[in-house]
Amino acid sequence: xxxSNLTRRGVLKTGTxxxxxxxxxxxFTSRAHAFTxxxxxxxxxLGFNVPQTGPYADEGADELRAYELAVEHLNGGGDGGMLxxxxxxxxxGAGILGNKVEYVTGDTQTKSxxxxxxxxxxxEKDGAIMITGGSSSGVAxxxxxxxxxxxxxxxSGLTHSNDTxxxxxxxxxxxHFFNSYMSxxxxxxxxxxxxxxxxxxxxxxxxxxxxxxxxxxxxxxxEAMGWETVNTVKTPLxxxxxxxxxxxxxxxxxxxxxxxxxxxxxxxxxxxxxxFGLRDKMVNGKQFEIVVPLxxxxxxxxxxxxxxxxxxxxxxxxxxxxxxxxxxxKSFGEKYGFPxxxxxxxCYVQTLLYADAVQRAGSFEPCAVVEALExxxxxxxxxxxxxxxxxxxxxxxxxLVVKGxxxxxxxxDLLEIVEKTPVEQVTYAPDHPQFSGGSLGTCNxxx
Amino acid sequence: MDAIILQILNGLDKxxxxxxxxxxxxxxxxxLGVVNFAHGALFMIGxxxxxxxxxxxxxxxxxxxxxxxxxxxxxxxxxxxxxxDWFGPEAGAAIIDWSVPLAILFAIPIMILIGVIMERxxxxxxxxxxxxxxxxxxxxxxxxxxxxxxxxxxANPIPTPAPDAFTGSFDxxxxxxxxxxxxxxxxxxxxxxxFAAVVxxxxxxxxxxxxxxxxxxxxxxxRETVELLGININRRFTIMFGIAAAVAGLAGVMYVPINxxxxxxxxxxxxxxxxxxxxxxxxxxxxxxFAGFLLGILESFASMGAVIDVLPxxxxxxxxxxxxxxxxxxxxGLMGRKGVMEE
Numbered sequence: 090x091x092x093s094n095l096t097r098r099g100v101l102k103t104g105t106x107x108x109x110x111x112x113x114x115x116x117f118t119s120r121a122h123a124f125t126x127x128x129x130x131x132x133x134x135l136g137f138n139v140p141q142t143g144p145y146a147d148e149g150a151d152e153l154r155a156y157e158l159a160v161e162h163l164n165g166g167g168d169g170g171m172l173x174x175x176x177x178x179x180x181x182g183a184g185i186l187g188n189k190v191e192y193v194t195g196d197t198q199t200k201s202x203x204x205x206x207x208x209x210x211x212x213e214k215d216g217a218i219m220i221t222g223g224s225s226s227g228v229a230x231x232x233x234x235x236x237x238x239x240x241x242x243x244x245s246g247l248t249h250s251n252d253t254x255x256x257x258x259x260x261x262x263x264x265h266f267f268n269s270y271m272s273x274x275x276x277x278x279x280x281x282x283x284x285x286x287x288x289x290x291x292x293x294x295x296x297x298x299x300x301x302x303x304x305x306x307x308x309x310x311x312e313a314m315g316w317e318t319v320n321t322v323k324t325p326l327x328x329x330x331x332x333x334x335x336x337x338x339x340x341x342x343x344x345x346x347x348x349x350x351x352x353x354x355x356x357x358x359x360x361x362x363x364x365f366g367l368r369d370k371m372v373n374g375k376q377f378e379i380v381v382p383l384x385x386x387x388x389x390x391x392x393x394x395x396x397x398x399x400x401x402x403x404x405x406x407x408x409x410x411x412x413x414x415x416x417x418x419k420s421f422g423e424k425y426g427f428p429x430x431x432x433x434x435x436c437y438v439q440t441l442l443y444a445d446a447v448q449r450a451g452s453f454e455p456c457a458v459v460e461a462l463e464x465x466x467x468x469x470x471x472x473x474x475x476x477x478x479x480x481x482x483x484x485x486x487x488x489l490v491v492k493g494x495x496x497x498x499x500x501x502d503l504l505e506i507v508e509k510t511p512v513e514q515v516t517y518a519p520d521h522p523q524f525s526g527g528s529l530g531t532c533n534x535x536x
Numbered sequence: 537m538d539a540i541i542l543q544i545l546n547g548l549d550k551x552x553x554x555x556x557x558x559x560x561x562x563x564x565x566x567x568l569g570v571v572n573f574a575h576g577a578l579f580m581i582g583x584x585x586x587x588x589x590x591x592x593x594x595x596x597x598x599x600x601x602x603x604x605x606x607x608x609x610x611x612x613x614x615x616x617x618x619x620x621d622w623f624g625p626e627a628g629a630a631i632i633d634w635s636v637p638l639a640i641l642f643a644i645p646i647m648i649l650i651g652v653i654m655e656r657x658x659x660x661x662x663x664x665x666x667x668x669x670x671x672x673x674x675x676x677x678x679x680x681x682x683x684x685x686x687x688x689x690x691a692n693p694i695p696t697p698a699p700d701a702f703t704g705s706f707d708x709x710x711x712x713x714x715x716x717x718x719x720x721x722x723x724x725x726x727x728x729x730x731f732a733a734v735v736x737x738x739x740x741x742x743x744x745x746x747x748x749x750x751x752x753x754x755x756x757x758x759r760e761t762v763e764l765l766g767i768n769i770n771r772r773f774t775i776m777f778g779i780a781a782a783v784a785g786l787a788g789v790m791y792v793p794i795n796x797x798x799x800x801x802x803x804x805x806x807x808x809x810x811x812x813x814x815x816x817x818x819x820x821x822x823x824x825x826f827a828g829f830l831l832g833i834l835e836s837f838a839s840m841g842a843v844i845d846v847l848p849x850x851x852x853x854x855x856x857x858x859x860x861x862x863x864x865x866x867x868x869g870l871m872g873r874k875g876v877m878e879e
Contacts, residue, residue, distance in 0.1 A: 146691035195605035322841055325852050329795055329804050332546045332725070333839035337539065339717045356693045357795045362795070364722040372717065382794065390794050393695025407607060418607060428607045501607060 239533015551832025576806030582788025651781025817872025
């Protein structure tokens with residue numbers, strides 16, 4: 090006679106344990122490899138997570154073009170682009186560690202939850218070993234945290250908020266793009282030289298994380314040179330007509346309007362401000378001025394002639410004449426017929442930097458890549474000598490101050506570089522108050 | 537006081553756009569009984585009519601300027617618009633400069649045609665269906681139209697400025713005795729308000745003083761009786777759909793110098809315009825216009841720094857708050873009639 094050990098309680102326990110095991114995402118449980126998505130079969134897959142739909146789709150399309158170009162160059166195709174000017178000679182156009190580079194793409198929609206979902210899918214289903222891209226700090230912070238948990242490297246795209254490498258920094262995340270603090274530090278001396286140190290500034294700020302850190306940075310740097318901040322007003326991210334926010338500016342006694350806006354917000358608020366004739370007014374005996382801390386050429390196109398003469402900052406511009414920039418503009422321009430944007434540049438560079446770090450480390454293991462990138466000094470990628478600082482995984486390099494061009498030669502010729510602010514002037518301590526509150530933690534190999 | 541006058545002025549142009557869109561929505565609802573969620577897309581298509589005409593007027597031939605180089609170092613390709621060749625540099629430049637007002641003539645037939653095709657091709661099949669079905673199909677249509685525009689024009693806003701004669705602003709405050717720079721108002725927004733007033737007046741006059749309008753009004757009141765008189769009311773209602781589309785389109789054409797248009801601009805206005813219709817009273821044309829201006833002005837007031845300091849976030853909810861209060865006190869809206877959407 091056989092006796093069954095099956096009991097109701099036992100079945101429940103076993104079922105619960107099995108269910109819990111199945112419920113845990115595979116990225117946290119797949120222990121068969123030494124690290125998450127270890128490449129096999131002679132190929133390695135990178136995940137390009139960019140806005141393909143939504144308001145930043147054009148910027149996302151430009152990022153994707155740059156990634157495709159980077160993959161082509163890494164696999165030995167095309168003219169090699171910046172591989173020919175990069176100070177590191179580890180990459181030889183033979184893929185990464187002999188593995189042919191392949192890629193998958195995801196659509197962030199410029200929404201944090203959608204971006205996390207697409208990144209997760211690329212990691213779990215497509216085997217992406219590195220995630221990169223994006224056009225928003227909210228997305229960058231969200232995806233960076235996911236990559237940290239999953240044990241893959243995150244090379245952020247366009248993200249300008251201090252928090253990405255400040256309170257929300259992660260050991261597996263790296264940012265090549267500059268940040269709000271650097272914009273403030275670079276802009277302030279140029280504003281002082283052009284507009285003087287006795288000014289009253291009125292800030293309109295997009296009501297989300299990037300807006301806050303940019304406002305804080307610009308207020309801090311302009312007040313340090315003697316400007317007075319008359320008012321700071323938050324505007325809803327969904328706002329399309331800014332007339333009711335701009336109309337009270339002149340009544341406040343301000344003689345400078347700072348637009349801490351990006352994308353469609355920037356296009357509309359700047360257009361509205363110019364419509365209201367702010368730049369034609371004399372206030373406090375001075376010409377009224379407008380400042381846009383973060384410029385994007387793609388977005389500046391939307392504002393048309395309204396950008397003329399307006400100062401801002403940018404991470405990179407196609408008109409730079411260093412060898413790296415010229416090589417990139419040539420590769421990109423010949424392939425696509427127009428010059429690359431700053432978003433395209435930072436994405437292309439991030440891909441090369443990741444590939445180079447793997448090559449130098451001799452391994453795709455995330456912690457080895459982190460070690461190779463930390464305190465890595467390089468040149469030849471369009472921004473001059475650059476340091477990937479170990480303490481916060483932020484790149485330190487010269488920052489460009491630009492101005493809307495008065496007499497553009499073409500539809501791409503919208504901004505002119507007025508100052509290349511030296512890196513020393515935009516460098517800050519890792520524990521600077523604008524970046525405090527977070528910790529890198531330890532790198533995660535996943536596996 | 538100056539701040540109050542300023543926000544009333546600001547509310548007028550925003551209210552003009554709301555009123556024009558809501559007027560078209562109400563015309564369609566009043567005649568055909570359809571809740572048209574694609575109406576915002578018609579506003580957006582109107583705006584892109586202006587963009588298209590501007591691009592057509594800027595159609596150019598290319599010459600090579602050997603003395604200059606492009607971003608790749610090749611000889612610069614110089615684009616010269618054909619209109620400058622045909623009409624001379626000055627007249628050609630003036631035509632391009634006036635592309636937005638000219639787009640009114642361009643947009644009217646296009647928008648009427650789009651409206652008629654939309655009604656005959658899709659919406660007429662949903663007359664007998666519940667309002668929920670109508671909302672779903674028209675909302676789906678709006679997304680399709682939006683994606684088509686994005687495919688051809690991209691996602692970024694496209695600058696389409698007003699004629700040079702209307703750029704800048706005038707000091708309204710000084711006209712009424714205030715100090716300089718206290719109440720400034722852009723010329724083009726004043727043009728927009730005046731244009732909206734003319735269009736609204738024309739629609740009301742058309743309905744009030746023409747035989748066609750009289751029949752349409754009769755059909756709105758009692759469709760069956762009008763049909764029994766042997767009048768093809770359906771054909772007239774289809775034409776009214778086209779006119780409503782043209783009104784939304786014209787609102788879009790003239791709006792492009794205020795904010796550079798993008799594919800999403802219709803959605804930004806659609807929800808607010810529906811609130812305007814409901815607040816004004818479903819089916820009431822004067823209600824739609826009145827509520828449009830009322831909510832536009834209230835929205836401007838809610839964006840004042842002094843108001844936000846006292847009630848943070850009020851600028852984002854004011855319209856919905858007012859809608860709740862009005863619907864609680866007057867369930868049919870400000871000028872709503874008994875029996876509309878109450879079966």
